[in-house]
Amino acid sequence: MIQEVIQFTNRHAILSITWITLLLSVIILTFKNLLSxxxxxxxxxxxxxxxKSDAITIDIRPNxxxxxGHIINAINLTSxxxxxxxxxxxxxxKQKFIIVVSANGLxxxxxxxxxxxxxxxxVFILKEGIKGWYNENLPLICNKK
Known part of the structure; x- marks a missing residue:
């Protein structure tokens, strides 16, 4: 079994390096998420x-x-x-629940x-940002400047 893995690695070096890089990236991101x-x-x-908890929504998108369009009662505060x-x-x-919202969550x-x-x-992050909110047809408020 180990010899087969070594042979595969030797024959497909770029594919093997790519796979190892992706695996390490997943492991690092997983630990970063757990420790965040x-x-x-x-x-x-x-x-x-x-x-239920009167969370404050902070929208970090440009004005x-x-x-x-933004979530009701959101506060616009750029990055x-x-x-x-x-x-x-x-x-x-500072003691309230804070939800940070961006365009797509990234x-x-x-x-x-x-x-x-x-x-x-x-502090929480809205996973898919305002794009996910909009895609689920959740309410958005539009204001004039």
Whole structure:
């Protein structure tokens, strides 16, 4: 068995390296997720947190995108504002549940981690962002500037 694996590896070096790289990436991301103080949540979990625990939704998309459609009562706070610790809009919510929302859920990780660093206790990331929210036909509010 081991000889077969070695032969396969020798014959298909690029494929083997790619497979090992992907495996290591999955392992690293899994451990990073387990050790992270933030947690990805689904739309249903977000709705439950908003309705039952008065969670605060922070939309990190640019202002123009926010005004085109956002979750009810969301606060627009860009990633740059969070990075610069410009948190006047939310400084009183450190003990509340915070849900960070981006366009597709991929950009929320760093801002969410920053909020934890700044003392926010319960920070969550909306898994698929506003795109997933919209795709499930959940309500969005449109504002004029």
């Amino acid at each position: 103080k933030t947690k990805n949540i689904t739309n249903i979990q977000a709705i439950q947190l908003i309705n 123009d995108d926010f005004y085109k 740059l504002e969070i990075k610069k610790n410009n948190l006047k809009k939310i400084e009183n919510y 950009e929320s990780s760093k801002p969410a981690d920053k909020l934890v660093q700044y003392g926010f206790k319960h």
